[in-house]
Amino acid sequence: MSQPLLTADFAREFPELAVRWQAETPPAPRLLVLNEPLANELGLDAQWLRGPEGIGLLTGTTIPDGASPVAQAYAGHQFGNYVPVLGDGRALLLGEVTDTQGRHRDLSLKGSGRTSFARGGDGLAVVGPMLREYLISEAMHALGIPTTRSLSVVATGREVQREAVLPGAVLARVAASHLRVGSFQLVAQQARATGDLGLLRRLADHAIARHHPDAAQAENPYIALFAAVAEAQASLVAQWMLVGFVHGVMNTDNTTISGETIDYGPCAFMEAYDPATVFSSIDHAGRYAYGNQPLVMQWNLARFAETLLPLFDDDEDKALSVAVEILEGFMPRYHGFWSAGMLAKFGLSKSMEAAGLIDQASALLSENAVDFTSFFCALSAAGRGDVGGVLAGNIFDDWLTRWRALGPDVDAMDRVNPLYIPRNHLVEQALTAAMRGDLVPVGKLLDVVSEPFRKRDGLQEYAAPAPPEFRGYRTFCGT
Ligand code: AMP
Ligand code: MG
Secondary structure, three states, X not given: OOOOOOEOHHHHHOHHHEEEOOOOOOOOOEEEEEOHHHHHHOOOOHHHHHOHHHHHHHHOOOOOOOOOOEEEOOOEEEOOEEEOOOOOOOEEEEEEEEOOOOOEEEEEEEOEOOOOOOOOOOOEOEHHHHHHHHHHHHHHHHOOOOEXXXXXXXXXXXXXXXXXXXXXXXXXXXXXXXOEHHHHHHHHHHHHHHOOOHHHHHHHHHHHHHHOHHXXXXXXXXXXXXXXXHHHHHHHXXXXXXXXXXXXXXXXXXXXXXXXXXXXOOOEEOOEOOOOOOOEOOOOOOOOOHHHHHHHHHHHHHHHHHHHHHHHOOXXXXXXXXXXXXXXXHHHHHHHHHHHHHHHHOOOOOOHHHHHHHHHHHHHHHXXXXXXXXXXXXXXXXXXXXXXXXXXXXXXXXHHHHHHHOOOOHHHHHHHOOOOOOOXXXXXXXXXXXXXXXXXXXXXXXXXXXXXXXXXOOOHHHHOXXXXXXXXXXXXXXX
């Protein structure tokens, strides 16, 4: 098998936003995990990827003909503060691959060494957080939620200084693209400084062609682009909320134009239902708490709208009113996706009674700190006459009577309510074992969360919440 075909479309079309760069050569690369189904989907030969040349590709040292690895430039609001230049400090876009369905996908690396955007960082990544991204992004994909994918994690054999000396790793990531709100913020900032809208228009045209091609037909394609991104993100955040996913670092540089979830740093799944749930050790104010995610996304989209205003209309007031109208539509759209999803989770069809019951259930869940994922599994069992698990006891008795009266469709519930999510304590156990060199628990957990809806014997521990001593789980940014 020869080298795969990679193109350098972004590098060629946007030299202003791409710095040619080379990965550092890892001293002793060792493949820890390879996503064979994804490799096949990309038309890459898994056997070749496992060999020395393939591992070279997965660490950035084998550069296929036609590829031109680059660090991408972008700006962004981090925790609400604008940073004019961020960029890939430890990541590289290797190039684009055309997958077996003809779609363009980015192939990129994380942890491949310092770039000119590294600022104080060392450009590296470690085994634990890269395996964590692999596990959680693949779990999200299996849940049917738009996300970047993980192709591989390669241990580099390099020692990396963090809170301790830890083993280094490189993650290979596949994305619809790496365009973010922050990419537009950087370009808009330059457009404001020079008065030249050329690059901004080109980037917007590129985003339309790649992600939202219908927008090209609109009277003003840029307004349609903004509306399409807002729609994709309203749907995405609703899907996060429906499975209890807390992204943890919803900065504008981590908000994609494609509508995929990106940047698995301090993310985690909520267990006991509580809108104030925060896992990230640096999110002191709870800006990115579970219940704030829709509002934060709207805020991020407002920053995106600001970048496109000059393309909406020459008249600033008109441009602004278009942006405001679409932004005001965000919450109703989000709510539409969320309530349709909630109805499905409860097995109900739309009615006033159903909406009331869902509100009451939310209140009961939070008052009693009920495990969000287990609740829906116990609920479908209760619908079949088997009241147990988190529904044992009597706090839900009245509520259950009213729920049953609406004739819930329990089979439909089982198709949307996952049994298996990456439970925080199991993720931690698996990563701890991996750091010791035992990859079996990671492989097992990956296997379980890759089929989240299918009940299998012997997997009860994967469906159960963390033991009480595990409460107060904290995550770190994976740097
Ligand atoms: P993130 O929080 O992962 O979205 O990263 C924010 C910014 O910090 C991006 O510009 C990253 O490229 C950069 N960054 C994060 N970790 C490192 C590191 N270890 N070395 C260099 N740059 C980093
Ligand atoms: Mg980021």
